[in-house]
Amino acid sequence: MHMIRRVIIPLDGSELAERVIPHLLRFITPQQTELLLMTALSSPQFPLLDDTMRSLESTPATMLHKGETSTRVQVVAQQLSQQGFRVESKFVSGMPAESILHAAEQTCVDLIAMSTHGRTGIGLALLGSVADEVVRNALPPVFLVPAQAIVKPDVPLPQTLLLPLDGTSLAEMAIPAARHFAQNTGAVIHLLRVVEPLDSGSRSSTGCVFVNPEDAREHPVVQQAFYYLERIHARLQLAGIASHWRVAMGDPAVAIAFAADFDNADLIVMSTHGRAGMERMVFGSIASQVIGSAICPVLLMRGKVPVEGYQCSGDAVPANFSG
Numbered sequence: 001m002h003m004i005r006r007v008i009i010p011l012d013g014s015e016l017a018e019r020v021i022p023h024l025l026r027f028i029t030p031q032q033t034e035l036l037l038m039t040a041l042s043s044p045q046f047p048l049l050d051d052t053m054r055s056l057e058s059t060p061a062t063m064l065h066k067g068e069t070s071t072r073v074q075v076v077a078q079q080l081s082q083q084g085f086r087v088e089s090k091f092v093s094g095m096p097a098e099s100i101l102h103a104a105e106q107t108c109v110d111l112i113a114m115s116t117h118g119r120t121g122i123g124l125a126l127l128g129s130v131a132d133e134v135v136r137n138a139l140p141p142v143f144l145v146p147a148q149a150i151v152k153p154d155v156p157l158p159q160t161l162l163l164p165l166d167g168t169s170l171a172e173m174a175i176p177a178a179r180h181f182a183q184n185t186g187a188v189i190h191l192l193r194v195v196e197p198l199d200s201g202s203r204s205s206t207g208c209v210f211v212n213p214e215d216a217r218e219h220p221v222v223q224q225a226f227y228y229l230e231r232i233h234a235r236l237q238l239a240g241i242a243s244h245w246r247v248a249m250g251d252p253a254v255a256i257a258f259a260a261d262f263d264n265a266d267l268i269v270m271s272t273h274g275r276a277g278m279e280r281m282v283f284g285s286i287a288s289q290v291i292g293s294a295i296c297p298v299l300l301m302r303g304k305v306p307v308e309g310y311q312c313s314g315d316a317v318p319a320n321f322s323g
Contacts, residue, residue: 003180004028007143008036008109010100010130011076013069018076020115020145023297026158026266027143027181030084036107037080037089039073040099097133104140113143116291135272135300141177145297158187158266164256165193167228171271174301175232178269181299182241190263191232191245193225194255208250208258222247253289260294268294271301 007028011017070091077087092099104112116131135142163178165171182189194208211222229245236243248255260268272287291298 004033004110006034006036006107006109007111007113008038008100008104008107010038010040010096010112010114011069011073012039012096013072016147017115019147019149019151020113020143020297021076021080022151022153023145023149024113024143025083026152026156027185029184030086032184034086034088035080036103036109037073037077037087038100038103039069039089039091040094040096041069041091097130097137100130100134101137104138109140111140111143112138113145115145115147135302138302141302142300143297144291144300146291146294148295149297150295152266155266158185160263160265161187161189162256162260162263162265162268163189163191164252164259164268164270165191165229165232166252167193167225174269174271174299177299177301179236179239179241181267181269182236182243183239187266189236189241189243190259190265191229191243192256192259193229193245193247194252195221195225195247195249197249208248208255210259211247211249222249253286253293256286256290257293260290260296265296267297267299269299269301 004027007024009020009024073089073091077089080087090103092103094102100112100114103109112134114131114134131142131144135144158181161178161182163174165174178189181187195211213226215222217223225247226245229247233243233245246259248259256268256270259265268290270287270290287298287300
């Protein structure tokens with residue numbers, strides 16, 4: 001992944017949409033990155049974050065909201081400019097998701113950064129139709145900030161990046177992005193591999209348990225998971241990037257969220273499917289559930305896009321949890 005030179009930030013005048021900004025600013029610098037603030041003026045109330053989009057006429061109330069949104073976005077732009085960023089504001093008419101994707105393509109951005117719901121329940125973790133569609137179709141990575149994500153103002157630079165891998169080439173497509181952010185910030189990459197529990201006693205009250213390396217010798221699947229992560233660690237080490245690795249048993253989404261909390265992760269980096277059609281969990285239930293419970297941002301790499309990555313070795317045992 002090359003340097004992040006341009007980031008598009010969808011805004012709608014709401015406080016929730018703006019929550020992405022303090023998280024994002026921990027990973028970029030004014031010297032390297034310019035920002036494009038984009039607003040799709042199609043709905044009078046939280047157009048970027050509503051689950052249901054509605055076509056609305058240009059009533060006086062709608063026009064008033066558009067004026068308020070424009071004013072708020074200009075305030076945000078001014079605040080970012082005062083921090084040294086080159087900022088451009090773009091207001092377009094149209095449906096938010098389509099507008100974001102079109103603007104990202106036209107302006108050749110390297111990253112889309114946006115806030116989203118963090119919903120759980122029967123729907124696993126529906127993000128709302130806009131973020132859902134953007135993740136499914138965007139070519140650049142998407143930096144998603146769940147509503148429940150916690151800002152760390154006392155720690156300016158990120159210290160820990162969690163990189164879940166399952167032995168597949170799809171999951172490994174997230175490695176270049178994690179490596180880039182680690183090089184830029186000095187953060188340590190925490191590699192995680194989740195394997196199925198060997199028996200019912202392997203689960204803890206949290207739904208997962210970290211595996212002691214000494215115990216891996218008795219279980220070939222676990223041992224291969226350790227070997228796999230050790231090889232990724234060695235390659236990162238050759239690139240001058242610090243990393244640790246850990247194997248967990250349990251439910252993949254639970255284990256990822258647990259590890260992120262345990263390690264106080266600043267960012268979870270993972271690749272995912274770009275699905276369409278009847279499957280509404282468009283980037284997989286694992287990634288959806290992770291975002292539904294994560295208290296840090298999640299960087300999603302769309303797995304269909306060919307990017308540099310490490311190839312899966314023959315003795316890796318896929319756990320198939322990358323979306």
